[in-house]
Amino acid sequence: MQTIITASETSSVSTRDRGLNYGDGFFTTAIITHGQVEHWAYHKARLIECAQRLGFPALEFSALESHITQQIASQVQAVLKIVVTRGEGGRGYAPPSECNLNIIVSVLPYPAHYHSLHETGISLAISPIKLALQPHLAGLKTLNRLEQVLIKNALQAEQSDDALVLDYNSNVIETSAANIFAIKNNKVISPRLDECGIKGVFLQSLCDKLAIEFKTISVDELTQAGAVFVCNSLMKIVPVKSIGEYCFDIAHSRSLLNELLAKEA
Incomplete structure (x- = not known):
């Protein structure tokens, strides 16, 4: 299972989240141009590789892509950041046998100095x-x-x-x-x-x-x-x-x- 969280001032993540406690997760950062994510196929491949090599369950991309499309539709130039954590659970460092992933989606201003x-x-x-x-x-x-x-x-x-x-x-x-x-x-x-x-x-x-x-x-x-x-x-x-x-x-x-x-x- 996975939970998609839209980053905002009111959004929150549990203090027991493994991403917070152990850095147990991964991310990608992309540029948005006129409502489109540039090089999305490569970013998607990165997320898939990270999940596989770190022993995460497969991401459900249909729900994630639909959410991203809604969030970026009006953006002319911005930054998309996707953070994936293993969620809560497990004993110490050992991951849980079943994960509920947290996926945090942020839309941020483009760095002007670039x-x-x-x-x-x-x-x-x-x-x-x-x-x-x-x-x-x-x-x-x-x-x-x-x-x-x-x-x-x-x-x-x-x-x-x-x-x-x-x-x-x-x-x-x-x-x-x-x-x-x-x-x-x-x-x-x-x-x-x-x-x-x-x-x-x-x-x-x-x-x-x-x-x-x-x-x-x-x-x-x-x-x-x-x-x-x-x-x-x-x-x-x-x-x-x-x-x-x-x-x-x-x-x-x-x-x-x-x-x-x-x-x-």
Whole structure:
């Protein structure tokens, strides 16, 4: 069973909810444009994968999709967030044998600063907080986001827009809020996400347009690329203008990307 909750000032979730107590759940965040959820098929696939890999019962999408349609019909540009928890029950960490999932649906304002980042490019500091390796959770967007909270907290001491995040082997993984990819020798490369990190919906959709090689990438290799970009469902593709003290020509970056997209079209 599942219960759909519309997020509002009066909505509530039980203090016994496993999402609150253990982070036992997952979520996805999408952009709404003129009453439609962009890349919904990919967001739906993400929710299905998270449920399967975390041992949740299958989501009932017909009811969820109908609810979402009603909530976003009048939205020109906004953000849709879907949070799924295992609900109440179980003994300690052990999940209940039968779950009543809670699905919290929020419609939020679109972050206005994303528009300016497209024009100016994004600056990245290298985060002192590194990601732990956990293949069982790698790629998933779970409710366990304390690493990202620590990363954002450390970023407050920097003058950068976001942080480049490494794993404990000092390999590039992502930023605090987006995936990252680079163009090097006319090829698109992006970090492997099989041990940690989040497999973003927009990056997956980009694989339909570009041949992307997922590989182990060091900071040195990233800064030696011809162009670097970050991407997520809300900001889409934004060129990186700097990583630490290393700077990129974002006009050149855009040109390289447009050339590759034209070739693959």
